[in-house]
Amino acid sequence: MAESSSSKKMMGFGSTPQSQGKSFWKRGGGGRLPAPGSVKPVFGAQHPPLNAPIDAVSSPAATSKQSVSVSPTKSTASRTFSLGVESRTDSSRTRSASYDETVPAAGPTPASLRDDSVSTPSASTPKLPVLSEREALRLQKFVRLIEGTPQTPLEELNKISWSGIPYPIRHTVWKLLSGYLPANVERRQATLERKRNEYRSFVKQYYHTRLQDQHQQTFHQITIDIPRMNPTSLFQQTIAQECFERLLYIWAMRHPASSYVQGMNDLATPFFVIFLGAYLDPAEAQDAQTADLSKMSKDAIAEAEADTYWCLTKLMDGIQDNYTFAQPGIQVKVHKLKELVKRIDAPLFQHLEDNNITFLEFTFRWMNNLLIREVPLQCIIRLWDTYLCERDGFATFHPYVCAAFLVNFSKELRAQTDFQGLMIYLQNLPTSDWDERQMNEILASAFQWKYSFNDAPNHLG
Known part of the structure; x- marks a missing residue:
């Protein structure tokens, strides 16, 4: 099998970085001189690495270090924080779903992917993150690009995303930049529902074959590698490991040229963390690596799993020759x-x-x-x-x-x-x-x- 031959070629795969207690960078005295090795902006480049302009209409106050907490109102600014908040209803919290034998119905959808995603204050309003004025202005610019026009200008989104994406909106931007979501705003919800249903159909079609003789070795390698993933608490939970078993096995069955190769499990982890954060309160989304999945809606986890599968597939389309023979x-x-x-x-x-x-x-x-x-x-x-x-x-x-x-x-x-x-x-x-x-x-x-x-x-x- 492809994964066996590749596994033998891995060198030091199991080792993890260890802190040496060293400091490699120090700031210059008084702020007058740059530190050795400090970054200087690259001018004339397509995407300046750092210090890209935020907004043509930024006020002098935008450069201050004052922190602001933005409340969820019906203004454009408030919608930045509805982007990372999952619709929370009693039914979405209590619905039970399992991919193994039963395919769940479509669950709740992140608010950023609905046209009517405007949060209103209520007793259950989640705790909002505190952002500096500069961060809030930058976040607003992303929201205007993504939701302010019927067709998101992907080239402009690329340019402002190069130097980093604000975490409350990162899950939506990654889906757009990956090509998973269309630029057309009106088509996004239908695309999400269609792709998630398609993934569910793959699970029904393929996942039971993991116990067949010709596929046992592939599934066995996946189950060995998953516990060795990122050591944070999220990936040590049984629920998360079962998600990875499914999505990696389905990917292997649908891509027989390479099948599963050791290392692919790691490539799915960033997607899963980011997409899971879409269903957490904004103040908690940045720490999704420590989320307790037993307290989350099973439908929300299932949707994050499906989205991870499709974005991993998009990534692998560009580097699949890393995992084919030799x-x-x-x-x-x-x-x-x-x-x-x-x-x-x-x-x-x-x-x-x-x-x-x-x-x-x-x-x-x-x-x-x-x-x-x-x-x-x-x-x-x-x-x-x-x-x-x-x-x-x-x-x-x-x-x-x-x-x-x-x-x-x-x-x-x-x-x-x-x-x-x-x-x-x-x-x-x-x-x-x-x-x-x-x-x-x-x-x-x-x-x-x-x-x-x-x-x-x-x-x-």
Whole structure:
């Protein structure tokens, strides 16, 4: 089976990053001088990595650090916070659904995907997050793009999403950028219902075959890999693991060219966390990794599972050659990364060569799992904001991100003097305390190098 051959090729797959207790960045004194390695805006680029303008009508007050709590009213601003709130009724909380033997009816739909999604104050109004005035203005701009016109301008949505998407609306933006939801506002609800029903029909058609002799090995590999996923409490819950068993097995049955390969389970985790957050109170959505699924509506979980399946399918369409026989996609990306590092940081490249470190030995996992095992999940979510905006971002932009990620540790790696020390460090990079700030710096460097090299391939190799 494809998954068995791929599994044998995995190197250090089970290791997890461990904190080294080091600080890599410090601010300049008095704010006058930039810190070493600090990010500078790239001018003339299609998507400036940082500090993109918020809105042409922003007032001077928008730059203040004053925090504001936005109440749910019928204004445009209030609708930003209806975007992450699931419709909560007694029936939606008590309906029971199971994918194993019974296919559930369509459950509640996130408010952001309905035209009448205007929250009104009530005794059960959920606690709202506190956002700075700048964040609130930026969130309003996203809402105007998504709901303010009959046809969402995807090119403009791409541009403002590149530098990060506000979490209360991220679940909707990801579906749009993935191509799962149409740009036409009126078609979105019907599309969601149709695709979710289609996924339910796949479960009825395929899931019972997991016990058949010819499919047992595939399902067995999935059940082995799922408990090894992200160690946060969400993915250790039986309900979440059953969702992943279904959606990964259905994907494998519908894509026999690659079937299931170890590592695909990780690629579904960011989608599941974000789409699950759509059914939590806005103040809780950012911490969906700690959600207690036993307290959530089963229909809501089923919808998040279906949405995860379809967006994972969209992602895999662009990188499926990473998982077919001999994994040619990974081979090509590793070679490109090697040539990039050779040009960008020659001393580091030579140091790795002198110590007999081959790039495939430590970057296979980076390509196979899209860095999910190397940095915290919140950093991956921020990274995917940008990948979804780039053309073939998961395939073509990823090697540049990996190059920036590796070069970021150049000094520490060159301090290692032997093969063993280098491999241990490379497989346990000190990223456990990283947040979006470090990921923004990696993305800015990656974008600069893409801008320099991607249109001039003769400069590489």
